[in-house]
Amino acid sequence: xxxxxxxxxxxxxxxxxxxxxxxxxxxxxxxxxxxxxxxxxxxxxxxxxxxxxxxxxxxxxxxxxxxxxxxxxxxxxxxxxxxxxxxxxxxxxxxxxxxxxxxxxxxxxxxxxxxxxxxxxxxxxxxxxxxxxxxxxxxxxxxxxxx
Amino acid sequence: xxxxxxxxxxxxxxxxxxxxxxxxxxxxxxxxxxxxxxxxxxxxxxxxxxxxxxxxxxxxxxxxxxxxxxxxxxxxxxxxxxxxxxxxxxxxxxxxxxxxxxxxxxxxxxxxxxxxxxxxxxxxxxxxxxxxxxxxxxxxxxxxxxx
DNA sequence: TATTGTTATACTCTATAACTATA
DNA sequence: TATAGTTATAGAGTATAACAATA
Numbered sequence: 001x002x003x004x005x006x007x008x009x010x011x012x013x014x015x016x017x018x019x020x021x022x023x024x025x026x027x028x029x030x031x032x033x034x035x036x037x038x039x040x041x042x043x044x045x046x047x048x049x050x051x052x053x054x055x056x057x058x059x060x061x062x063x064x065x066x067x068x069x070x071x072x073x074x075x076x077x078x079x080x081x082x083x084x085x086x087x088x089x090x091x092x093x094x095x096x097x098x099x100x101x102x103x104x105x106x107x108x109x110x111x112x113x114x115x116x117x118x119x120x121x122x123x124x125x126x127x128x129x130x131x132x133x134x135x136x137x138x139x140x141x142x143x144x145x146x147x
Numbered sequence: 148x149x150x151x152x153x154x155x156x157x158x159x160x161x162x163x164x165x166x167x168x169x170x171x172x173x174x175x176x177x178x179x180x181x182x183x184x185x186x187x188x189x190x191x192x193x194x195x196x197x198x199x200x201x202x203x204x205x206x207x208x209x210x211x212x213x214x215x216x217x218x219x220x221x222x223x224x225x226x227x228x229x230x231x232x233x234x235x236x237x238x239x240x241x242x243x244x245x246x247x248x249x250x251x252x253x254x255x256x257x258x259x260x261x262x263x264x265x266x267x268x269x270x271x272x273x274x275x276x277x278x279x280x281x282x283x284x285x286x287x288x289x290x291x292x293x294x
Numbered sequence: 295t296a297t298t299g300t301t302a303t304a305c306t307c308t309a310t311a312a313c314t315a316t317a
Numbered sequence: 318t319a320t321a322g323t324t325a326t327a328g329a330g331t332a333t334a335a336c337a338a339t340a
């Protein structure tokens with residue numbers, strides 16, 4: 001196959017890559033820790049952990065859900081002791097949400113299990129494949145961030 | 148942590164790669180053609196297209212949903228003229244499902260749009276990055292298929 | 295009696311609309 | 318009046334349980 005910077009070839013590669021990425025993502029998704037939390041709940045918890053204290057409205061915007069949906073998600077997370085709320089400094093209508101120590105531990109555990117699954121499979125790869133993955137991680141990141 | 152150094156490095160790479168793959172998959176997923184079909188409906192149609200004539204039960208097993216859920220999905224796909232059914236040869240209880248010409252055209256269009264989005268972004272990458280992606284596609288495929 | 299597929303019904307998740315409290 | 322968050326209610330989507338037709 002002589003690819004060069006041929007547009008047709010790029011489209012074929014894009015097609016292959018898309019199918020491959022989606023397939024691997026499906027495997028990784030199914031590998032989630034067997035907690036009682038839903039995917040949306042885990043996602044909200046993760047976002048709150050990464051982006052520091054947020055108000056319910058900000059968190060809803062981040063997760064691309066409507067405020068009432070976030071209210072429900074938060075009710076579950078608070079009942080499980082994973083998220084705490086504290087008063088806003090200046091605005092009595094708003095609230096600040098934070099991930100509790102329990103919540104942080106849960107996220108760490110969730111990530112650890114997912115990483116372990118992938119790392120286990122990577123151990124079966126030859127060294128040159130690992131080198132390819134190292135370089136690919138950066139390039140895939142560019143793609144995900146672009147546009 | 149009593150990991151060997153290379154094992155630690157692999158775990159870190161696994162973590163990076165997992166986050167990256169999931170992020171790109173999310174972008175690709177959101178890039179779907181703006182049809183009235185849901186993700187589950189598109190997935191069922193695609194599976195039926197790839198794996199030839201299937202019975203509702205077989206298709207449900209493939210998609211990891213329960214038979215009643217598949218019944219509902221099929222009702223929508225048939226109403227839209229994307230799937231047809233025909234009598235089983237020997238077993239009167241079973242039915243064979245097939246993707247109609249309209250359904251095949253819809254799938255082609257859906258794939259074309261997704262490929263176009265990714266290919267467009269790949270055009271902004273330097274040649275050496277494309278070479279990395281070419282090699283990575285094969286390696287990622289191994290990972291997705293393993294275990 | 296077992297199996298394939300459908301219908302009946304319930305649960306989860308998310309949405310829009312209406313409400314309460316602060317600004 | 319406008320905004321942040323919650324409560325009320327409705328619409329997808331999938332599940333289990335019960336049922337009809339066939340093996």
